[in-house]
Amino acid sequence: MARPHSVRHQRGFTFVALLCFFLLYLPMATMVVFAFNAGNTLGDLDGFSLRWFRAAWQNDQIVEALLRSLTVAPVAACLATVAATMAALATTRTTPYRGLAAKVAFLNQPLVVPEIVTAVALLVVFARIKVWTGYTGLGYLIAAHTAFCIPFAYLPIRARLETMDLSLERAAADLYARPWAVFRWITLPLLWPGILAGFMLAFVVSLDDVVITEFIKSAGQETLPTYMLGQLRRNVTPEMNAISTVFLAISVAVVSLFFLLNRKKT
Protein backbone atom coordinates (compact mmCIF):
# COMPACT_ATOMS: atom_id res chain seq x y z
CA MET A 1 0.00 0.00 0.00
CA ALA A 2 1.43 3.37 -0.97
CA ARG A 3 1.69 5.69 1.98
CA PRO A 4 2.97 8.99 0.57
CA HIS A 5 3.46 10.63 3.95
CA SER A 6 5.12 7.67 5.66
CA VAL A 7 8.11 8.69 7.74
CA ARG A 8 10.02 5.88 6.00
CA HIS A 9 10.49 8.09 2.98
CA GLN A 10 12.21 10.73 5.06
CA ARG A 11 15.85 11.07 4.04
CA GLY A 12 18.14 9.45 6.59
CA PHE A 13 15.35 7.54 8.32
CA THR A 14 17.03 4.17 7.94
CA PHE A 15 20.35 5.52 9.20
CA VAL A 16 18.84 7.03 12.36
CA ALA A 17 16.78 3.93 13.06
CA LEU A 18 19.79 1.65 12.72
CA LEU A 19 21.90 3.96 14.90
CA CYS A 20 19.25 3.83 17.66
CA PHE A 21 19.05 0.07 17.54
CA PHE A 22 22.82 -0.12 17.59
CA LEU A 23 23.15 2.09 20.65
CA LEU A 24 20.38 0.17 22.43
CA TYR A 25 21.60 -3.30 21.79
CA LEU A 26 25.36 -3.06 21.23
CA PRO A 27 26.20 -2.94 24.96
CA MET A 28 23.92 -5.87 25.66
CA ALA A 29 25.40 -7.84 22.80
CA THR A 30 28.90 -7.11 24.09
CA MET A 31 27.87 -8.24 27.56
CA VAL A 32 26.45 -11.49 26.23
CA VAL A 33 29.56 -12.17 24.12
CA PHE A 34 31.86 -11.60 27.07
CA ALA A 35 29.75 -13.93 29.21
CA PHE A 36 31.14 -16.72 27.03
CA ASN A 37 34.71 -15.51 27.45
CA ALA A 38 37.25 -18.19 28.31
CA GLY A 39 39.65 -15.65 29.80
CA ASN A 40 39.71 -14.03 33.23
CA THR A 41 39.13 -10.39 32.35
CA LEU A 42 36.36 -8.23 31.05
CA GLY A 43 38.68 -6.63 28.54
CA ASP A 44 40.12 -9.37 26.35
CA LEU A 45 38.30 -12.11 24.55
CA ASP A 46 40.17 -15.42 24.90
CA GLY A 47 37.96 -17.92 23.13
CA PHE A 48 34.56 -19.48 23.83
CA SER A 49 33.73 -21.15 27.11
CA LEU A 50 30.84 -21.81 29.48
CA ARG A 51 33.15 -21.67 32.51
CA TRP A 52 31.64 -18.49 33.92
CA PHE A 53 28.14 -19.87 33.74
CA ARG A 54 29.41 -22.98 35.50
CA ALA A 55 31.21 -20.86 38.08
CA ALA A 56 28.06 -18.82 38.71
CA TRP A 57 25.92 -21.95 38.94
CA GLN A 58 28.31 -23.46 41.47
CA ASN A 59 28.36 -20.28 43.54
CA ASP A 60 25.81 -20.91 46.30
CA GLN A 61 25.45 -17.23 47.06
CA ILE A 62 24.44 -16.49 43.48
CA VAL A 63 21.97 -19.35 43.24
CA GLU A 64 20.47 -18.37 46.58
CA ALA A 65 20.13 -14.71 45.47
CA LEU A 66 18.59 -15.77 42.18
CA LEU A 67 16.05 -17.97 43.91
CA ARG A 68 15.21 -15.15 46.29
CA SER A 69 14.69 -12.78 43.39
CA LEU A 70 12.51 -15.36 41.68
CA THR A 71 10.44 -15.68 44.85
CA VAL A 72 9.98 -12.02 45.62
CA ALA A 73 9.29 -10.84 42.05
CA PRO A 74 6.36 -13.15 41.12
CA VAL A 75 4.72 -12.90 44.54
CA ALA A 76 5.03 -9.12 44.65
CA ALA A 77 3.93 -8.81 41.01
CA CYS A 78 0.85 -10.97 41.68
CA LEU A 79 -0.17 -8.99 44.75
CA ALA A 80 0.50 -5.69 42.98
CA THR A 81 -1.53 -6.76 39.94
CA VAL A 82 -4.52 -7.76 42.04
CA ALA A 83 -4.36 -4.48 43.96
CA ALA A 84 -3.83 -2.50 40.74
CA THR A 85 -6.79 -4.19 39.05
CA MET A 86 -9.07 -3.29 41.93
CA ALA A 87 -7.68 0.24 42.03
CA ALA A 88 -8.12 0.66 38.28
CA LEU A 89 -11.74 -0.55 38.47
CA ALA A 90 -12.44 1.75 41.40
CA THR A 91 -10.99 4.79 39.64
CA THR A 92 -12.62 4.26 36.24
CA ARG A 93 -15.97 2.59 36.97
CA THR A 94 -17.29 5.59 38.84
CA THR A 95 -18.62 8.99 38.04
CA PRO A 96 -15.81 11.50 38.57
CA TYR A 97 -15.85 13.12 41.99
CA ARG A 98 -13.73 15.64 43.88
CA GLY A 99 -10.59 13.97 45.11
CA LEU A 100 -10.51 11.23 42.48
CA ALA A 101 -7.48 12.77 40.78
CA ALA A 102 -5.77 13.09 44.15
CA LYS A 103 -6.43 9.40 44.82
CA VAL A 104 -4.85 8.43 41.52
CA ALA A 105 -1.85 10.65 42.31
CA PHE A 106 -1.44 8.95 45.71
CA LEU A 107 -1.58 5.60 44.00
CA ASN A 108 1.18 6.62 41.63
CA GLN A 109 3.32 8.02 44.40
CA PRO A 110 6.22 5.60 43.79
CA LEU A 111 6.54 7.01 40.26
CA VAL A 112 7.15 10.57 41.45
CA VAL A 113 8.77 10.27 44.88
CA PRO A 114 12.54 9.57 44.59
CA GLU A 115 13.06 5.91 45.30
CA ILE A 116 15.77 6.65 47.83
CA VAL A 117 13.25 8.61 49.94
CA THR A 118 10.82 5.70 49.95
CA ALA A 119 13.71 3.40 50.81
CA VAL A 120 14.73 5.45 53.83
CA ALA A 121 11.12 5.77 54.98
CA LEU A 122 10.57 2.03 54.71
CA LEU A 123 13.84 1.34 56.51
CA VAL A 124 12.73 3.46 59.46
CA VAL A 125 9.30 1.85 59.68
CA PHE A 126 10.42 -1.73 59.07
CA ALA A 127 13.25 -1.39 61.59
CA ARG A 128 10.60 -0.50 64.21
CA ILE A 129 8.42 -3.42 63.23
CA LYS A 130 11.38 -5.79 63.31
CA VAL A 131 12.12 -4.71 66.87
CA TRP A 132 8.50 -5.15 67.94
CA THR A 133 7.73 -8.44 66.26
CA GLY A 134 11.12 -10.08 65.89
CA TYR A 135 10.12 -11.13 62.36
CA THR A 136 12.95 -10.78 59.86
CA GLY A 137 11.70 -12.87 56.93
CA LEU A 138 11.05 -12.08 53.26
CA GLY A 139 7.74 -10.40 54.09
CA TYR A 140 9.28 -6.94 54.25
CA LEU A 141 10.82 -7.26 50.81
CA ILE A 142 7.57 -8.61 49.35
CA ALA A 143 5.49 -5.87 50.96
CA ALA A 144 7.83 -3.13 49.75
CA HIS A 145 8.09 -4.55 46.23
CA THR A 146 4.32 -4.92 46.05
CA ALA A 147 3.87 -1.28 47.02
CA PHE A 148 6.20 0.19 44.44
CA CYS A 149 5.02 -2.23 41.74
CA ILE A 150 1.37 -1.17 42.03
CA PRO A 151 1.61 1.94 39.80
CA PHE A 152 3.47 -0.01 37.12
CA ALA A 153 0.71 -2.60 37.08
CA TYR A 154 -1.98 0.05 37.41
CA LEU A 155 -1.13 2.09 34.33
CA PRO A 156 -1.66 -0.54 31.59
CA ILE A 157 -4.74 -1.93 33.34
CA ARG A 158 -6.28 1.50 33.61
CA ALA A 159 -5.42 2.28 30.00
CA ARG A 160 -7.19 -0.89 28.92
CA LEU A 161 -10.23 -0.13 31.08
CA GLU A 162 -10.56 3.34 29.67
CA THR A 163 -10.80 2.10 26.11
CA MET A 164 -13.28 -0.60 27.09
CA ASP A 165 -16.86 -0.01 26.03
CA LEU A 166 -18.96 0.51 29.16
CA SER A 167 -22.09 -0.59 27.35
CA LEU A 168 -20.69 -4.15 27.23
CA GLU A 169 -20.99 -4.42 31.00
CA ARG A 170 -24.39 -2.79 30.83
CA ALA A 171 -25.48 -5.27 28.17
CA ALA A 172 -24.37 -8.17 30.35
CA ALA A 173 -26.30 -6.80 33.33
CA ASP A 174 -29.29 -6.36 31.04
CA LEU A 175 -28.96 -10.06 30.14
CA TYR A 176 -29.41 -11.16 33.75
CA ALA A 177 -25.74 -11.22 34.79
CA ARG A 178 -25.29 -10.24 38.43
CA PRO A 179 -22.36 -7.91 39.21
CA TRP A 180 -19.92 -10.74 39.95
CA ALA A 181 -20.91 -12.57 36.76
CA VAL A 182 -20.45 -9.37 34.76
CA PHE A 183 -16.91 -9.12 36.12
CA ARG A 184 -16.14 -12.80 35.60
CA TRP A 185 -17.49 -13.18 32.06
CA ILE A 186 -17.15 -9.71 30.54
CA THR A 187 -14.80 -7.34 32.39
CA LEU A 188 -12.07 -9.82 33.30
CA PRO A 189 -11.68 -11.50 29.88
CA LEU A 190 -11.61 -8.14 28.12
CA LEU A 191 -9.24 -6.70 30.69
CA TRP A 192 -6.90 -9.70 30.58
CA PRO A 193 -4.31 -8.26 28.14
CA GLY A 194 -4.01 -5.19 30.36
CA ILE A 195 -3.65 -7.34 33.46
CA LEU A 196 -0.94 -9.43 31.80
CA ALA A 197 0.91 -6.31 30.71
CA GLY A 198 0.63 -4.91 34.23
CA PHE A 199 1.90 -8.13 35.75
CA MET A 200 4.82 -8.26 33.38
CA LEU A 201 5.85 -4.69 34.10
CA ALA A 202 5.55 -5.24 37.84
CA PHE A 203 7.56 -8.46 37.60
CA VAL A 204 10.43 -6.85 35.71
CA VAL A 205 10.45 -3.77 37.96
CA SER A 206 10.60 -5.95 41.06
CA LEU A 207 13.25 -8.21 39.60
CA ASP A 208 15.41 -5.21 38.83
CA ASP A 209 15.09 -3.27 42.07
CA VAL A 210 18.25 -2.31 43.92
CA VAL A 211 17.71 0.81 46.00
CA ILE A 212 14.74 -0.17 48.17
CA THR A 213 15.90 -3.75 48.48
CA GLU A 214 19.38 -2.69 49.55
CA PHE A 215 17.93 -0.54 52.32
CA ILE A 216 15.38 -2.88 53.82
CA LYS A 217 16.76 -6.39 53.30
CA SER A 218 17.62 -8.24 56.48
CA ALA A 219 21.12 -9.68 56.93
CA GLY A 220 21.91 -12.23 54.22
CA GLN A 221 18.78 -11.45 52.19
CA GLU A 222 20.57 -10.66 48.94
CA THR A 223 18.58 -10.56 45.76
CA LEU A 224 20.45 -10.97 42.49
CA PRO A 225 20.82 -7.23 41.80
CA THR A 226 22.01 -6.40 45.32
CA TYR A 227 24.42 -9.33 45.23
CA MET A 228 25.87 -8.07 41.97
CA LEU A 229 26.17 -4.57 43.34
CA GLY A 230 28.04 -5.99 46.32
CA GLN A 231 30.44 -7.82 44.00
CA LEU A 232 31.40 -4.57 42.30
CA ARG A 233 33.33 -3.62 45.43
CA ARG A 234 35.53 -6.68 45.03
CA ASN A 235 36.92 -7.88 41.70
CA VAL A 236 34.68 -7.97 38.70
CA THR A 237 34.94 -11.19 36.67
CA PRO A 238 33.06 -12.38 33.60
CA GLU A 239 30.86 -14.19 36.13
CA MET A 240 28.95 -10.87 36.29
CA ASN A 241 28.38 -11.08 32.55
CA ALA A 242 27.11 -14.62 32.89
CA ILE A 243 24.64 -13.66 35.62
CA SER A 244 23.44 -10.64 33.66
CA THR A 245 22.96 -12.79 30.59
CA VAL A 246 20.79 -15.20 32.56
CA PHE A 247 18.91 -12.21 33.91
CA LEU A 248 18.38 -10.89 30.41
CA ALA A 249 17.16 -14.31 29.32
CA ILE A 250 14.59 -14.37 32.12
CA SER A 251 13.27 -10.90 31.16
CA VAL A 252 13.07 -11.82 27.48
CA ALA A 253 11.29 -15.05 28.40
CA VAL A 254 8.70 -13.19 30.47
CA VAL A 255 8.07 -10.65 27.71
CA SER A 256 7.79 -13.35 25.03
CA LEU A 257 5.42 -15.36 27.16
CA PHE A 258 3.27 -12.27 27.53
CA PHE A 259 3.13 -11.71 23.79
CA LEU A 260 2.24 -15.33 23.12
CA LEU A 261 -0.54 -15.30 25.71
CA ASN A 262 -1.83 -12.04 24.34
CA ARG A 263 -1.85 -13.22 20.74
CA LYS A 264 -3.99 -16.19 21.66
CA LYS A 265 -6.50 -13.94 23.40
CA THR A 266 -7.24 -11.56 20.56
Added chain:
Amino acid sequence: MAAAAPAIEVLDLAKSFGEARALDGVSVSIGENEFFTLLGPSGCGKTTLLRMIAGFDFPDAGEIRLHGRDIAGQPPFARPVNTVFQNYALFPHMTVAQNIGFGLEMQGKRHTEIAARVDAMLALVRMEALRERRTSQLSGGQQQRVALARALAPQPRVLLLDEPLSALDLKLRKEMQGELKRLQLETGITFIFVTHDQEEALTMSDRVAVMSGGRILQVGTPREIYDSPRDRFVADFIGEANFLAGEIAGIEGQHARVRLAAGGTVEAGLPAGLAPNGRATVFVRPEHAELRADGGDFRGKLDRVVYFGTDTHLHIRLADGSDFVLRQQNSPGGHFGLDPGAEVAVAFKPGAARVLRD
Protein backbone atom coordinates in the same frame (compact mmCIF):
# COMPACT_ATOMS: atom_id res chain seq x y z
CA MET B 1 -54.55 -3.26 20.42
CA ALA B 2 -54.19 -2.07 23.99
CA ALA B 3 -55.01 -5.15 26.06
CA ALA B 4 -56.57 -5.16 29.52
CA ALA B 5 -53.31 -4.85 31.46
CA PRO B 6 -50.66 -2.62 29.93
CA ALA B 7 -47.19 -4.15 29.56
CA ILE B 8 -45.48 -1.02 30.81
CA GLU B 9 -47.06 1.77 32.75
CA VAL B 10 -44.98 4.85 33.49
CA LEU B 11 -46.40 7.12 36.17
CA ASP B 12 -45.20 10.67 36.75
CA LEU B 13 -41.57 9.83 36.16
CA ALA B 14 -39.07 12.59 36.95
CA LYS B 15 -35.30 12.75 36.70
CA SER B 16 -32.80 15.59 36.92
CA PHE B 17 -29.10 15.57 36.13
CA GLY B 18 -27.83 18.46 38.21
CA GLU B 19 -29.82 21.48 37.06
CA ALA B 20 -31.11 19.87 33.88
CA ARG B 21 -34.51 18.19 34.02
CA ALA B 22 -34.20 15.15 31.78
CA LEU B 23 -37.70 13.88 32.55
CA ASP B 24 -40.41 16.17 33.80
CA GLY B 25 -43.39 14.17 34.99
CA VAL B 26 -43.76 11.62 32.21
CA SER B 27 -46.73 9.27 32.23
CA VAL B 28 -47.49 6.78 29.50
CA SER B 29 -49.11 3.40 29.15
CA ILE B 30 -47.75 0.87 26.66
CA GLY B 31 -49.89 -2.09 25.69
CA GLU B 32 -49.08 -5.78 25.32
CA ASN B 33 -47.65 -6.67 21.85
CA GLU B 34 -47.44 -3.04 20.93
CA PHE B 35 -44.74 -1.48 18.74
CA PHE B 36 -44.37 1.75 20.65
CA THR B 37 -42.00 4.51 19.57
CA LEU B 38 -40.47 7.32 21.60
CA LEU B 39 -39.75 10.06 19.09
CA GLY B 40 -38.01 13.36 19.65
CA PRO B 41 -34.90 15.43 19.03
CA SER B 42 -31.71 14.65 20.95
CA GLY B 43 -31.96 15.76 24.57
CA CYS B 44 -35.73 15.37 24.71
CA GLY B 45 -35.53 12.64 27.37
CA LYS B 46 -36.42 9.63 25.24
CA THR B 47 -33.17 7.80 25.93
CA THR B 48 -33.36 8.64 29.64
CA LEU B 49 -36.82 7.12 29.76
CA LEU B 50 -35.59 3.99 27.99
CA ARG B 51 -32.60 3.66 30.33
CA MET B 52 -34.92 3.81 33.31
CA ILE B 53 -37.16 1.10 31.95
CA ALA B 54 -34.00 -0.99 31.38
CA GLY B 55 -32.67 -0.22 34.87
CA PHE B 56 -29.45 1.58 33.89
CA ASP B 57 -30.68 4.69 35.64
CA PHE B 58 -33.10 5.32 38.45
CA PRO B 59 -35.82 7.99 38.63
CA ASP B 60 -35.98 10.74 41.23
CA ALA B 61 -39.73 10.24 41.49
CA GLY B 62 -42.50 8.23 39.88
CA GLU B 63 -43.16 4.59 39.08
CA ILE B 64 -42.46 2.16 36.26
CA ARG B 65 -44.90 -0.74 36.34
CA LEU B 66 -44.28 -3.92 34.43
CA HIS B 67 -47.55 -5.85 34.29
CA GLY B 68 -48.69 -3.93 37.34
CA ARG B 69 -45.54 -4.43 39.44
CA ASP B 70 -43.29 -1.43 40.18
CA ILE B 71 -39.78 -2.18 38.90
CA ALA B 72 -38.30 1.33 39.02
CA GLY B 73 -35.90 0.42 41.84
CA GLN B 74 -34.79 -2.98 40.56
CA PRO B 75 -31.31 -3.55 39.09
CA PRO B 76 -31.19 -4.40 35.36
CA PHE B 77 -30.44 -8.12 35.88
CA ALA B 78 -33.68 -8.53 37.84
CA ARG B 79 -35.95 -7.11 35.09
CA PRO B 80 -37.44 -9.31 32.38
CA VAL B 81 -36.67 -6.55 29.92
CA ASN B 82 -33.85 -6.65 27.34
CA THR B 83 -32.15 -3.93 25.36
CA VAL B 84 -30.76 -3.59 21.84
CA PHE B 85 -28.03 -0.98 22.15
CA GLN B 86 -27.29 1.78 19.70
CA ASN B 87 -23.75 0.46 19.17
CA TYR B 88 -25.01 -3.16 19.56
CA ALA B 89 -22.55 -3.80 22.47
CA LEU B 90 -21.80 -7.33 21.27
CA PHE B 91 -19.25 -9.18 23.40
CA PRO B 92 -16.09 -9.14 21.26
CA HIS B 93 -14.50 -12.16 22.96
CA MET B 94 -17.42 -14.46 22.20
CA THR B 95 -18.82 -16.10 19.09
CA VAL B 96 -22.20 -15.24 17.64
CA ALA B 97 -23.75 -18.28 19.34
CA GLN B 98 -22.14 -17.44 22.70
CA ASN B 99 -23.44 -13.89 22.46
CA ILE B 100 -26.97 -15.07 21.79
CA GLY B 101 -26.81 -17.69 24.53
CA PHE B 102 -25.39 -15.33 27.18
CA GLY B 103 -28.70 -14.27 28.71
CA LEU B 104 -29.94 -17.86 28.92
CA GLU B 105 -26.61 -18.93 30.39
CA MET B 106 -26.95 -16.28 33.10
CA GLN B 107 -30.49 -17.44 33.82
CA GLY B 108 -29.03 -20.88 34.51
CA LYS B 109 -30.88 -22.66 31.70
CA ARG B 110 -29.80 -26.19 30.74
CA HIS B 111 -27.24 -26.47 27.93
CA THR B 112 -29.51 -28.47 25.64
CA GLU B 113 -32.18 -25.84 26.04
CA ILE B 114 -29.72 -23.02 25.37
CA ALA B 115 -28.43 -24.70 22.22
CA ALA B 116 -31.96 -25.21 20.89
CA ARG B 117 -32.94 -21.65 21.67
CA VAL B 118 -29.78 -20.22 20.07
CA ASP B 119 -30.58 -22.22 16.91
CA ALA B 120 -34.14 -20.92 16.88
CA MET B 121 -32.90 -17.33 17.31
CA LEU B 122 -30.31 -17.71 14.54
CA ALA B 123 -33.08 -18.96 12.27
CA LEU B 124 -35.34 -16.09 13.31
CA VAL B 125 -32.78 -13.48 12.26
CA ARG B 126 -31.52 -15.60 9.33
CA MET B 127 -27.95 -15.92 10.55
CA GLU B 128 -27.57 -19.74 10.80
CA ALA B 129 -24.41 -19.78 8.69
CA LEU B 130 -22.51 -17.43 10.99
CA ARG B 131 -23.03 -19.35 14.24
CA GLU B 132 -19.36 -19.75 15.17
CA ARG B 133 -18.11 -16.41 13.84
CA ARG B 134 -16.49 -13.81 16.04
CA THR B 135 -18.60 -10.67 16.18
CA SER B 136 -15.69 -8.56 14.87
CA GLN B 137 -15.96 -10.45 11.58
CA LEU B 138 -19.55 -9.34 11.00
CA SER B 139 -20.90 -6.45 8.95
CA GLY B 140 -23.01 -3.73 10.56
CA GLY B 141 -26.29 -5.33 9.47
CA GLN B 142 -25.19 -8.74 10.73
CA GLN B 143 -24.14 -7.29 14.08
CA GLN B 144 -27.55 -5.67 14.30
CA ARG B 145 -29.22 -9.05 13.78
CA VAL B 146 -27.05 -10.71 16.41
CA ALA B 147 -27.86 -7.93 18.87
CA LEU B 148 -31.57 -8.49 18.21
CA ALA B 149 -31.28 -12.25 18.57
CA ARG B 150 -29.31 -11.87 21.80
CA ALA B 151 -31.92 -9.57 23.30
CA LEU B 152 -34.84 -11.75 22.17
CA ALA B 153 -33.34 -15.10 23.20
CA PRO B 154 -34.36 -14.94 26.89
CA GLN B 155 -37.94 -14.13 25.78
CA PRO B 156 -38.23 -10.81 27.58
CA ARG B 157 -41.63 -9.28 28.32
CA VAL B 158 -40.50 -6.05 26.73
CA LEU B 159 -37.74 -5.32 24.21
CA LEU B 160 -36.10 -1.90 24.33
CA LEU B 161 -34.43 -0.57 21.19
CA ASP B 162 -32.16 2.45 21.51
CA GLU B 163 -31.82 3.99 18.02
CA PRO B 164 -30.68 0.62 16.70
CA LEU B 165 -30.76 1.62 13.03
CA SER B 166 -28.86 4.88 13.26
CA ALA B 167 -25.47 3.30 12.48
CA LEU B 168 -26.68 1.62 9.28
CA ASP B 169 -26.63 3.08 5.79
CA LEU B 170 -29.91 4.08 4.17
CA LYS B 171 -30.58 0.92 2.17
CA LEU B 172 -29.82 -1.39 5.08
CA ARG B 173 -31.87 0.80 7.38
CA LYS B 174 -34.95 0.38 5.18
CA GLU B 175 -34.40 -3.36 5.11
CA MET B 176 -34.00 -3.57 8.89
CA GLN B 177 -37.15 -1.50 9.42
CA GLY B 178 -39.14 -4.25 7.75
CA GLU B 179 -37.17 -6.89 9.60
CA LEU B 180 -37.89 -5.30 12.98
CA LYS B 181 -41.58 -5.12 12.26
CA ARG B 182 -41.59 -8.77 11.19
CA LEU B 183 -39.74 -9.84 14.37
CA GLN B 184 -42.19 -7.95 16.52
CA LEU B 185 -45.17 -9.59 14.86
CA GLU B 186 -43.59 -13.06 14.99
CA THR B 187 -42.48 -12.91 18.62
CA GLY B 188 -45.46 -10.99 19.96
CA ILE B 189 -43.16 -9.10 22.34
CA THR B 190 -43.78 -5.48 23.25
CA PHE B 191 -41.21 -3.29 21.48
CA ILE B 192 -40.27 0.13 22.80
CA PHE B 193 -38.30 1.86 20.10
CA VAL B 194 -36.37 5.09 20.52
CA THR B 195 -35.59 7.22 17.48
CA HIS B 196 -35.17 10.77 16.28
CA ASP B 197 -36.12 9.74 12.76
CA GLN B 198 -39.77 10.59 12.11
CA GLU B 199 -39.99 8.34 9.07
CA GLU B 200 -38.91 5.30 11.12
CA ALA B 201 -41.48 6.22 13.72
CA LEU B 202 -44.30 6.58 11.21
CA THR B 203 -43.60 3.45 9.19
CA MET B 204 -43.03 0.94 12.01
CA SER B 205 -45.04 1.98 15.03
CA ASP B 206 -48.46 1.07 16.32
CA ARG B 207 -48.30 4.21 18.41
CA VAL B 208 -45.85 7.07 18.74
CA ALA B 209 -45.07 9.33 21.69
CA VAL B 210 -43.55 12.65 20.65
CA MET B 211 -41.22 14.01 23.32
CA SER B 212 -39.61 17.38 23.89
CA GLY B 213 -37.94 18.97 26.91
CA GLY B 214 -38.46 15.94 29.14
CA ARG B 215 -42.18 15.73 28.46
CA ILE B 216 -44.47 13.70 26.28
CA LEU B 217 -46.35 16.14 24.07
CA GLN B 218 -48.65 13.74 22.26
CA VAL B 219 -49.30 10.02 22.04
CA GLY B 220 -51.17 8.52 19.13
CA THR B 221 -51.12 6.34 16.04
CA PRO B 222 -48.78 7.54 13.28
CA ARG B 223 -51.82 8.84 11.38
CA GLU B 224 -53.18 10.76 14.37
CA ILE B 225 -49.76 12.29 15.03
CA TYR B 226 -49.28 13.24 11.42
CA ASP B 227 -52.76 14.43 10.55
CA SER B 228 -53.89 15.89 13.87
CA PRO B 229 -50.92 17.19 15.83
CA ARG B 230 -52.02 19.03 18.93
CA ASP B 231 -49.25 21.58 19.13
CA ARG B 232 -46.86 23.39 16.94
CA PHE B 233 -43.79 21.40 18.04
CA VAL B 234 -45.36 18.07 17.06
CA ALA B 235 -46.60 19.46 13.75
CA ASP B 236 -43.18 20.90 12.97
CA PHE B 237 -41.11 17.91 14.10
CA ILE B 238 -43.04 15.37 12.06
CA GLY B 239 -43.17 15.93 8.34
CA GLU B 240 -43.42 19.38 6.85
CA ALA B 241 -46.04 21.88 7.79
CA ASN B 242 -47.41 25.32 6.95
CA PHE B 243 -48.35 27.58 9.81
CA LEU B 244 -50.75 30.46 9.08
CA ALA B 245 -51.44 33.25 11.52
CA GLY B 246 -55.09 34.22 11.93
CA GLU B 247 -57.91 35.27 14.19
CA ILE B 248 -60.85 33.21 15.39
CA ALA B 249 -64.03 34.39 13.71
CA GLY B 250 -66.37 31.82 15.20
CA ILE B 251 -66.57 28.34 16.71
CA GLU B 252 -69.09 25.62 15.88
CA GLY B 253 -68.54 22.33 17.78
CA GLN B 254 -65.18 20.88 16.76
CA HIS B 255 -64.58 23.47 14.06
CA ALA B 256 -63.48 27.06 14.03
CA ARG B 257 -63.72 29.71 11.35
CA VAL B 258 -60.39 31.51 11.20
CA ARG B 259 -59.76 34.82 9.43
CA LEU B 260 -56.21 34.52 8.02
CA ALA B 261 -53.73 37.37 8.19
CA ALA B 262 -52.96 36.59 4.54
CA GLY B 263 -56.57 37.19 3.62
CA GLY B 264 -59.48 34.78 3.29
CA THR B 265 -61.38 32.83 5.93
CA VAL B 266 -60.92 29.08 6.40
CA GLU B 267 -62.61 26.28 8.26
CA ALA B 268 -60.19 24.47 10.65
CA GLY B 269 -60.57 21.54 13.03
CA LEU B 270 -60.13 22.14 16.77
CA PRO B 271 -58.11 19.75 18.96
CA ALA B 272 -60.21 18.32 21.77
CA GLY B 273 -60.29 20.59 24.81
CA LEU B 274 -59.01 23.64 22.99
CA ALA B 275 -61.34 26.66 22.95
CA PRO B 276 -59.26 29.59 21.71
CA ASN B 277 -60.39 33.08 21.09
CA GLY B 278 -58.51 35.91 19.47
CA ARG B 279 -55.30 34.97 17.72
CA ALA B 280 -54.75 31.40 16.51
CA THR B 281 -52.36 29.39 14.33
CA VAL B 282 -53.75 27.27 11.52
CA PHE B 283 -51.74 24.26 10.39
CA VAL B 284 -51.89 22.44 7.06
CA ARG B 285 -49.61 19.85 5.42
CA PRO B 286 -48.11 20.83 2.03
CA GLU B 287 -49.81 17.87 0.30
CA HIS B 288 -53.18 18.69 1.90
CA ALA B 289 -53.63 21.83 -0.18
CA GLU B 290 -54.17 22.25 -3.92
CA LEU B 291 -54.08 24.92 -6.59
CA ARG B 292 -57.35 26.22 -8.01
CA ALA B 293 -57.94 28.06 -11.23
CA ASP B 294 -60.14 30.53 -9.31
CA GLY B 295 -61.93 30.78 -5.98
CA GLY B 296 -59.98 28.85 -3.31
CA ASP B 297 -59.44 29.74 0.34
CA PHE B 298 -56.81 32.42 -0.25
CA ARG B 299 -54.54 33.80 -2.95
CA GLY B 300 -50.80 34.37 -3.36
CA LYS B 301 -48.00 34.83 -5.84
CA LEU B 302 -45.95 31.84 -7.07
CA ASP B 303 -42.37 32.35 -5.88
CA ARG B 304 -40.42 29.17 -6.68
CA VAL B 305 -41.12 25.78 -8.24
CA VAL B 306 -38.90 22.88 -7.06
CA TYR B 307 -39.01 19.49 -8.76
CA PHE B 308 -38.59 16.53 -6.34
CA GLY B 309 -39.17 13.49 -8.55
CA THR B 310 -42.27 12.06 -6.92
CA ASP B 311 -43.75 15.52 -6.42
CA THR B 312 -43.22 19.21 -7.05
CA HIS B 313 -42.98 21.81 -4.28
CA LEU B 314 -44.61 25.17 -4.97
CA HIS B 315 -43.47 28.04 -2.78
CA ILE B 316 -46.20 30.68 -2.65
CA ARG B 317 -45.71 34.16 -1.21
CA LEU B 318 -48.86 35.32 0.62
CA ALA B 319 -50.25 38.83 1.06
CA ASP B 320 -48.90 39.14 4.65
CA GLY B 321 -45.40 38.25 3.45
CA SER B 322 -45.42 34.68 4.80
CA ASP B 323 -44.49 31.64 2.73
CA PHE B 324 -46.81 28.75 1.94
CA VAL B 325 -45.53 25.45 0.56
CA LEU B 326 -47.79 23.24 -1.52
CA ARG B 327 -46.92 19.78 -2.81
CA GLN B 328 -48.28 18.41 -6.07
CA GLN B 329 -47.99 14.80 -7.14
CA ASN B 330 -46.16 14.50 -10.48
CA SER B 331 -47.52 12.52 -13.40
CA PRO B 332 -45.43 11.11 -16.25
CA GLY B 333 -44.56 13.48 -19.08
CA GLY B 334 -46.53 16.28 -17.52
CA HIS B 335 -44.94 19.62 -16.92
CA PHE B 336 -45.86 22.40 -14.63
CA GLY B 337 -47.65 25.15 -16.51
CA LEU B 338 -47.18 28.21 -14.30
CA ASP B 339 -44.17 30.48 -14.06
CA PRO B 340 -42.89 32.23 -10.94
CA GLY B 341 -44.71 35.49 -10.44
CA ALA B 342 -48.07 34.06 -11.47
CA GLU B 343 -51.11 34.81 -9.30
CA VAL B 344 -52.52 31.55 -7.84
CA ALA B 345 -55.44 30.50 -5.65
CA VAL B 346 -55.01 27.85 -2.94
CA ALA B 347 -57.69 25.59 -1.48
CA PHE B 348 -57.42 23.19 1.49
CA LYS B 349 -58.56 19.61 1.04
CA PRO B 350 -61.51 18.79 3.31
CA GLY B 351 -60.48 18.38 6.97
CA ALA B 352 -56.88 19.38 6.22
CA ALA B 353 -56.62 22.57 8.25
CA ARG B 354 -56.39 22.45 12.04
CA VAL B 355 -56.01 25.00 14.80
CA LEU B 356 -52.87 24.40 16.90
CA ARG B 357 -51.97 24.94 20.49
CA ASP B 358 -48.90 27.20 20.39
